[in-house]
Amino acid sequence: xxxxxxxxxxxxxxxxxxxxxxxxxxxxxxPWLCQQLTVARVTExxxxxxxxxxxxxxxxxxxxxxxxxxxxxxxxxGGVTRSTALDAHGKCLGSALLDLELPTPN
Numbered sequence: 481x482x483x484x485x486x487x488x489x490x491x492x493x494x495x496x497x498x499x500x501x502x503x504x505x506x507x508x509x510x511p512w513l514c515q516q517l518t519v520a521r522v523t524e525x526x527x528x529x530x531x532x533x534x535x536x537x538x539x540x541x542x543x544x545x546x547x548x549x550x551x552x553x554x555x556x557x558g559g560v561t562r563s564t565a566l567d568a569h570g571k572c573l574g575s576a577l578l579d580l581e582l583p584t585p586n
Contacts, residue, residue, distance in 0.1 A: 489574035496556040500574045503547040510546035512585045522550050529555050
């Protein structure tokens with residue numbers, strides 16, 4: 481199953497750092513998302529885009545709103561004013577992560 485069947489996302493940026501919040505549609509799916517969406521899994525998913533030598537990906541749990549917030553330092557390669565990337569704000573990163581394939585919850 482794709483992540484987008486269980487959650488939606490919001491993204492933001494500051495300099496060369498993007499953050500992606502994954503928000504469960506249903507509270508009962510949040511614990512399972514916490515198990516599946518680890519720092520290692522998100523780092524692996526974005527490995528080709530992360531700046532070598534940048535600070536590691538961080539995850540913050542927000543159980544009151546059934547969300548996980550991932551901070552990805554260096555992924556925007558300088559940010560809006562310095563990057564030549566087509567998506568210097570990183571808005572498509574959240575959509576890309578929602579395409580992540582997950583096992584079906586039991």
